[in-house]
Each structure stands twice: as C-alpha cells, then as structure tokens.
Amino acid sequence: MLDLPLPFPDAQGHAATRLRVAQATDLDRLVELETLAFTSDRISRRSFRALLQSQSAELIVAEDPSAGDGAPLQGYAALLFRAGTALARLYSIAVAPDAVGRGIGRRLLKAAESDAFDRDRIALRLEVREDNAAAIGLYRSEGYRPIGRYLDYYADHMPALRFEKTLRGTRPVESGVPYYEQTTDFTCGSCCLMMALARDVPGFVLDPVMEIRLWREATTIFMMSGPGGCEPYGLAVAAHEAGLAAEIHVSTPGDLFLEGVRSAEKQKVMGLAQEDFRRRAEAYGIPVAIRPFTLDELRAALAEGKTAIVLISGYHMFGKKVPHWVLAHADDGRHIVIHDPWVADERGESIADAASLPIPYATFDRIARFGKVGLRSAVFLAKRTDS
Ligand SMILES: CC(C)(COP(=O)(O)OP(=O)(O)OC[C@H]1O[C@@H](n2cnc3c(N)ncnc32)[C@H](O)[C@@H]1OP(=O)(O)O)[C@@H](O)C(=O)NCCC(=O)NCCS
Incomplete structure (x- = not known):
C-alpha cells in the first residue's frame, strides 16, 4: 500500500x-x-x-x-x-x-x-x-x-x-472543461450545459445571464416546489441550438418528474413543455435511447472526448430528495470525474469540493438515478462537425 x-x-x-x-x-x-x-x-x-x-x-x-x-x-x-x-x-x-x-x-x-x-x-x-x-x-x-x-x-x-x-488522489485528470458554480437552486442542468459549451463552442461565455437563458430553454417550468429544473430532452434541444451534438439517454419513455407534483394543473403544464421538447428533439434528429445507459457506454463516450450531463440523486450528493444534474467530463480508469455545479456553502464547501470530483465507478453507478422508479438519464454532448 x-x-x-x-x-x-x-x-x-x-x-x-x-x-x-x-x-x-x-x-x-x-x-x-x-x-x-x-x-x-x-x-x-x-x-x-x-x-x-x-x-x-x-x-x-x-x-x-x-x-x-x-x-x-x-x-x-x-x-x-x-x-x-x-x-x-x-x-x-x-x-x-x-x-x-x-x-x-x-x-x-x-x-x-x-x-x-x-x-x-x-x-x-x-x-x-x-x-x-x-x-x-x-x-x-x-x-x-x-x-x-x-x-x-x-x-x-x-x-x-x-x-x-x-479525496482526489495524486493524479488529477485534466479535460479542459471549466468549472461554473450554479447561482440559483434550480439551474444545475443549465450550468452543466454551460460548462460543456465553454469547452466545445469557441467564444462561449459562462455567466449568470446565460445560466438563466439556458435554464429557460430547458426547464419543465414546474417541479415539486419552486421553479422547475431541467429535463433531458430540453437540455439536448438547448445544447443542439447552442451548437453541440446531443444524444439523449433516458430509462423510461414519456413525461418525467411528474410524481410528487400534486397539482393537476402543474402536471399538465409540465407535460406540455416536455411534449414540445420531444417534438423538437425529433425534428432536430437528436438520437434518443430509451433504456438505462450503462457505465461502459458513458466511459466510451468520455473516451471519445464527449461530456455527459448526468441525472443523479440529490439525496446521495447533498441529502435532499431532488433531481440533480452533474457534468461527467473525464475518466481516470477507476473514477468518473464530475463537475458538480452545486457548492454546499452551508457545509463549508468551496469550489475545490465540487470541481473535478473523482467518483468511483460503483458509487457513480449507484447514485446516477433518481426517485422511487430509479429514473436514469444522461445527455451525451460532443462538438458538432456539421456546423
Ligand atoms: C495531533 C498529533 C497526531 C500531531 O502529530 P505530530 O507528528 O506532532 O504532527 P506534525 O509534526 O506532523 O505537525 C503537523 C501540523 O500539525 C499542527 N500542529 C502540530 N502540533 C501542534 C501544536 N502543538 N499546536 C498547533 N498546531 C500543531 C501544525 O499545523 C503542524 O504543521 P507545522 O509543523 O508545519 O506547523 C499529535 O500531536 C498527537 O498524537 N497528539 C496526541 C493524540 C491526539 O490528540 N490525536 C488526535 C486525535 S483526533
């Protein structure tokens, strides 16, 4: 040892x-x-x-x-x-x-x-x-x-x-993806997208204005309480429009994140927003895999230089039962390396605790799912060759 x-x-x-x-x-x-x-x-x-x-x-x-x-x-x-x-x-x-x-x-x-x-x-x-x-x-x-x-x-x-x-070990991995800390409770998804864009789209600027713009483009509008988070089709559509090639992985078809939303009206609005995203994803020709992505698929994507916005259990990351998005951007042979846009200030965390976190494969596999149904989802992102 x-x-x-x-x-x-x-x-x-x-x-x-x-x-x-x-x-x-x-x-x-x-x-x-x-x-x-x-x-x-x-x-x-x-x-x-x-x-x-x-x-x-x-x-x-x-x-x-x-x-x-x-x-x-x-x-x-x-x-x-x-x-x-x-x-x-x-x-x-x-x-x-x-x-x-x-x-x-x-x-x-x-x-x-x-x-x-x-x-x-x-x-x-x-x-x-x-x-x-x-x-x-x-x-x-x-x-x-x-x-x-x-x-x-x-x-x-x-x-x-x-x-x-x-703990980070002695050999930190460098993928060139800059880190950005989310400035609101609900913009984790758009912040992950921004970090990917900042590396792969020349001239892209990370700032709170862009954070809110991308969130507006990818949100389901409502969530259990407060403003809604982002969902995979919305993130993929926003990524495509911002100049990246996106690929959607989601373990179940249809509307997501509706459980736990009590108001029928909110559910209806969320459903319509998601239907819109699905139609636009189809119109853009964004590939969709309706099954849980595997660790090997994620590793293969990272090996090709892609990034992946991955849905994880907020419960496992910071003890709150909310969906949370992180950006997987490297693989060191034993860990998936992530940027977690959420810095838990109340726990004394700093950016050093949230940027380039090496998560052991088995742990990552366990936490990369959300809710009772174990929803598994990711949006793989790559530089676009056609633009
Ligand atoms: C705490 C303990 C393990 C430190 O071991 P040590 O070999 O003396 O520590 P090091 O020489 O490696 O010193 C490392 C750093 O600890 C801090 N430190 C050590 N002794 C210190 C002292 N008396 N006062 C303040 N800081 C001290 C300093 O930051 C020091 O760094 P520096 O030398 O560059 O200033 C040792 O004092 C000890 O065994 N204490 C009794 C048992 C104990 O309390 N264990 C901890 C239980 S939680």
Missing part, C-alpha cells in the same frame, strides 16, 4: 520513520502508544485487536526502521470503512510524545487519505476534541473543513468538532 520514502535521520538527528500496515504482533505496542498519547477516551486493547482483524478497518503504523523488532511505535492512524458508503472515517491518530512535531502526524494522515482513496472512498471524516489545538492545526493545514459539532461527545463532556476532506 504505502510506498513512502524513507528520509532521515533528519538535520536534528531524529530517527528515521517508515510507515506500514499494522500486524497482529503490533498489538502490545499500539496499546503502549495509546496510553502515552491520550489521557482519556483511549482505544482499549480489545478494540485494537478487533481493528487489527477487521476487513473494514485499517491501521497504519509509523516506526523507526533501524530500531529492533520490539522498539516502541512512533505513531499510528486507524481508519474505518463502512460498507455501502463512499466515506471513510479517521477513527484515531496519535504520535508518541517523544516523536511529536517532526511531521509524523502529517505523514500518517496523508497515508490514511491515500489508503481511503485507494479503497474507493470520496471523503474522509473525523472527530476531534474541541480543545485539541495540535490535531485541529494539523487537519486545517491539510485542507479539512469543519462540518459540524457533537455536544457532550467525550467522557469529560467535551464537544467534538467534525471535519471532512474530499
């Missing part, structure tokens, strides 16, 4: 440090280190044993490679991987008091991130005592963002701060 360099002894004459996965024989030394590093809420011997044996946990240890077999450990990091989620949790991290302040904590943290990324996790979360300045300093300096606070979390009633970091 961790193939980190072995520098040192450093200028101060400190011992070298090597990181490796913990083994059963490290149990005593882990317990010893835990006693030295923490005064309360320690991980018990029994828990360490369980962590060492668990398939859904990983322990990384730091040691001096020149010290003998029984020498004390310099530090450890414990990770938990919950089945069925795309998250990993840093359960604990500690450095021996005589080894702190030499960068070992940072190396353990980076190794934990790289392990979590290799296990197809998209984010690492952790909790830390509110009064633990050293650990909080480390997390902040490594780009973790605060996502909440648990009151009365530790044995002495101290609250815990919760932090999260989006």
Whole structure:
C-alpha cells in the first residue's frame, strides 16, 4: 500500500520513520502508544485487536526502521470503512510524545487519505476534541473543513468538532472543461450545459445571464416546489441550438418528474413543455435511447472526448430528495470525474469540493438515478462537425 520514502535521520538527528500496515504482533505496542498519547477516551486493547482483524478497518503504523523488532511505535492512524458508503472515517491518530512535531502526524494522515482513496472512498471524516489545538492545526493545514459539532461527545463532556476532506488522489485528470458554480437552486442542468459549451463552442461565455437563458430553454417550468429544473430532452434541444451534438439517454419513455407534483394543473403544464421538447428533439434528429445507459457506454463516450450531463440523486450528493444534474467530463480508469455545479456553502464547501470530483465507478453507478422508479438519464454532448 504505502510506498513512502524513507528520509532521515533528519538535520536534528531524529530517527528515521517508515510507515506500514499494522500486524497482529503490533498489538502490545499500539496499546503502549495509546496510553502515552491520550489521557482519556483511549482505544482499549480489545478494540485494537478487533481493528487489527477487521476487513473494514485499517491501521497504519509509523516506526523507526533501524530500531529492533520490539522498539516502541512512533505513531499510528486507524481508519474505518463502512460498507455501502463512499466515506471513510479517521477513527484515531496519535504520535508518541517523544516523536511529536517532526511531521509524523502529517505523514500518517496523508497515508490514511491515500489508503481511503485507494479503497474507493470520496471523503474522509473525523472527530476531534474541541480543545485539541495540535490535531485541529494539523487537519486545517491539510485542507479539512469543519462540518459540524457533537455536544457532550467525550467522557469529560467535551464537544467534538467534525471535519471532512474530499479525496482526489495524486493524479488529477485534466479535460479542459471549466468549472461554473450554479447561482440559483434550480439551474444545475443549465450550468452543466454551460460548462460543456465553454469547452466545445469557441467564444462561449459562462455567466449568470446565460445560466438563466439556458435554464429557460430547458426547464419543465414546474417541479415539486419552486421553479422547475431541467429535463433531458430540453437540455439536448438547448445544447443542439447552442451548437453541440446531443444524444439523449433516458430509462423510461414519456413525461418525467411528474410524481410528487400534486397539482393537476402543474402536471399538465409540465407535460406540455416536455411534449414540445420531444417534438423538437425529433425534428432536430437528436438520437434518443430509451433504456438505462450503462457505465461502459458513458466511459466510451468520455473516451471519445464527449461530456455527459448526468441525472443523479440529490439525496446521495447533498441529502435532499431532488433531481440533480452533474457534468461527467473525464475518466481516470477507476473514477468518473464530475463537475458538480452545486457548492454546499452551508457545509463549508468551496469550489475545490465540487470541481473535478473523482467518483468511483460503483458509487457513480449507484447514485446516477433518481426517485422511487430509479429514473436514469444522461445527455451525451460532443462538438458538432456539421456546423
Ligand atoms: C495531533 C498529533 C497526531 C500531531 O502529530 P505530530 O507528528 O506532532 O504532527 P506534525 O509534526 O506532523 O505537525 C503537523 C501540523 O500539525 C499542527 N500542529 C502540530 N502540533 C501542534 C501544536 N502543538 N499546536 C498547533 N498546531 C500543531 C501544525 O499545523 C503542524 O504543521 P507545522 O509543523 O508545519 O506547523 C499529535 O500531536 C498527537 O498524537 N497528539 C496526541 C493524540 C491526539 O490528540 N490525536 C488526535 C486525535 S483526533
């Protein structure tokens, strides 16, 4: 797993440090280190044993490679991987008091991130005592963002701060598609289209005026509440008119997104708007595949340099049961790389958390559907050769 360099002894004459996965024989030394590093809420011997044996946990240890077999450990990091989620949790991290302040904590943290990324996790979360300045300093300096606070979390009633970091691996993919953050709740679809247009149509300018114009061109007018979002035929028609070649993939024929809309009048208007889009898509000769697109089809499109506006479950992305569009624009061999136009400011996210997000194939496949019926839809976009 961790193939980190072995520098040192450093200028101060400190011992070298090597990181490796913990083994059963490290149990005593882990317990010893835990006693030295923490005064309360320690991980018990029994828990360490369980962590060492668990398939859904990983322990990384730091040691001096020149010290003998029984020498004390310099530090450890414990990770938990919950089945069925795309998250990993840093359960604990500690450095021996005589080894702190030499960068070992940072190396353990980076190794934990790289392990979590290799296990197809998209984010690492952790909790830390509110009064633990050293650990909080480390997390902040490594780009973790605060996502909440648990009151009365530790044995002495101290609250815990919760932090999260989006994982991206070490080889970011560059597809040349610029990122644009949506400026309203309902314009995710038009923002995805804008990003695709900005790469593939010379002179195209991304701005809020265009965001609203494209939304007006592709919206179903109403949705469950508030203004309507975009639908695939509308997005494809707007893309075609703006100069791209579009291809519609939708798992069911007919009107979409009507479930959950109570008013018969709204349903009627939505139906008419969609009928109009379908007729115009047909008139433009836009290909339509009425079946769920597969991951392989999406990957093949990306390999040809296309982009794809993909419908995903807002619930999986940010916890709200609304349809949401993201732009898939690259494939790194294990992940579909997306621009998510939605930046969750209330969760402390920045553009860095939403642009070029690598989503593991299996996770992407799971979240690329919406609602009880599992509606699956995408609009594949390419440069037009006929214009
Ligand atoms: C938190 C801990 C793991 C840090 O390990 P470390 O090896 O000393 O950390 P590093 O030397 O890699 O330092 C990394 C960064 O952490 C921060 N940091 C470390 N010690 C700090 C301190 N005393 N005060 C403020 N920030 C500190 C700094 O940002 C530092 O970067 P810098 O040296 O470039 O300024 C270590 O202090 C520890 O084991 N503490 C006891 C156990 C614990 O609290 N674990 C965390 C549970 S959530």
